[in-house]
Amino acid sequence: MKNLNITAKIRVCNYEELNSSEKNLINIAKDATLKAYAPYSRFQVGAAILLANNEIVTGNNQENAASPSGLCAERTALFYANSQFPDEAVDTIAVAAYTKGDFIDEPVTPCGACRQVILEAQNRYKHPVRIILYGKKTIYIIEKITDLLPLAFSEY
Numbered sequence: 001m002k003n004l005n006i007t008a009k010i011r012v013c014n015y016e017e018l019n020s021s022e023k024n025l026i027n028i029a030k031d032a033t034l035k036a037y038a039p040y041s042r043f044q045v046g047a048a049i050l051l052a053n054n055e056i057v058t059g060n061n062q063e064n065a066a067s068p069s070g071l072c073a074e075r076t077a078l079f080y081a082n083s084q085f086p087d088e089a090v091d092t093i094a095v096a097a098y099t100k101g102d103f104i105d106e107p108v109t110p111c112g113a114c115r116q117v118i119l120e121a122q123n124r125y126k127h128p129v130r131i132i133l134y135g136k137k138t139i140y141i142i143e144k145i146t147d148l149l150p151l152a153f154s155e156y
């Protein structure tokens, strides 16, 4: 018997270290948090997606009194991108979160269901999906979703 050790490569940086395109996508994700519908959690998440054609699509969490009927920001944005631009690969997704009157200090990370949906986009377009997770103090950059979803289920 032997152990299988799984590692994830995550670049840890701050806002000032990013290039202008990365900063722009984060700022759009931050703006998207302000349009979230989150009356139950009061945790507003925004996602901004850069597509291969340079179009940027946003989404945010949409909650519901029957909580399973709501949807996370990442999937709201991804499904919107896929429905509006079905031929464009998803290049990068930036995620930010706002609660108690401010953006959070440390990055929020996608839930398991969103990771699975991001994986589908990566496989569908055969293009790595880069993920930028924003926190005021710390930003995580992950070059492909498989770093966040090791041993992923996939039909490919």
Ligand SMILES: [Zn+2]
Pocket (backbone or CB within 6 Å): 072, 073, 074, 075, 110, 111, 112, 113, 114, 115
């Ligand atoms: Zn999610």
